[in-house]
Amino acid sequence: GENVEQHPSTLSVQEGDSAVIKCTYSDSASNYFPWYKQELGKRPQLIIDIRSNVGEKKDQRIAVTLNKTAKHFSLHITETQPEDSAVYFCAASIRGGGADGLTFGKGTHLIIQP
Amino acid sequence: DAGVIQSPRHEVTEMGQEVTLRCKPISGHNSLFWYRQTMMRGLELLIYFNNNVPIDDSGMPEDRFSAKMPNASFSTLKIQPSEPRDSAVYFCASSTRGGYTFGSGTRLTVV
Numbered sequence: 001g002e003n004v005e006q007h008p009s010t011l012s013v014q015e016g017d018s019a020v021i022k023c024t025y026s027d028s029a030s031n032y033f034p035w036y037k038q039e040l041g042k043r044p045q046l047i048i049d050i051r052s053n054v055g056e057k058k059d060q061r062i063a064v065t066l067n068k069t070a071k072h073f074s075l076h077i078t079e080t081q082p083e084d085s086a087v088y089f090c091a092a093s094i095r096g097g098g099a100d101g102l103t104f105g106k107g108t109h110l111i112i113q114p
Numbered sequence: 115d116a117g118v119i120q121s122p123r124h125e126v127t128e129m130g131q132e133v134t135l136r137c138k139p140i141s142g143h144n145s146l147f148w149y150r151q152t153m154m155r156g157l158e159l160l161i162y163f164n165n166n167v168p169i170d171d172s173g174m175p176e177d178r179f180s181a182k183m184p185n186a187s188f189s190t191l192k193i194q195p196s197e198p199r200d201s202a203v204y205f206c207a208s209s210t211r212g213g214y215t216f217g218s219g220t221r222l223t224v225v
Binding site for chain 1: 162170
């Protein structure tokens with residue numbers, strides 16, 4: 001089955017700086033890659049996703065890049081703010097679009113230092 | 115839309131007791147997923163349904179776990195008998211064509 005590795009497990013950045021979280025996946029058939037943000041005691045919430053026919057996608061301060069050849073994808077957050085502090089999860093699925101289960105990475109605890 | 119609704123929010127039970135977790139997906143979503151979250155293992159997919167039919171239950175850890183989806187608006191996850199190592203947050207999520215929407219989760223503590 002699919003295996004998703006996520007790094008780093010903890011990331012501390014100064015407010016205003018950029019943060020990058022990286023994930024690799026094992027199954028070359030995977031074609032849907034969402035990112036979730038989870039605040040303490042809350043549910044995971046989708047913040048951005050990308051499909052295999054796209055190399056990069058951006059939504060305001062958040063961007064995701066995908067390299068299918070290398071089987072890795074990354075989340076980029078620019079101009080970080082205190083409210084960006086949370087745990088971020090990457091995930092992958094084969095059929096995507098909710099048709100099959102997501103395999104999640106172990107998460108990255110992002111800490112924004114004031 | 116009220117989103118994915120899970121109940122109860124918190125459950126404390128004694129080892130050996132039966133526990134039933136409930137989920138109401140978003141209306142119109144045809145896929146439903148049960149996940150378990152722990153510090154050690156992260157988010158694990160337990161089972162998922164498409165159009166009320168169980169598709170993949172390979173993530174269900176043991177026969178003590180079972181899940182049903184009798185109709186498009188309701189699903190249950192049952193643990194019988196419960197054990198302390200079952201303590202975790204259990205999330206239900208539903209989806210249609212896009213990303214998943216998670217419920218608020220049930221925090222289960224087995225003592």
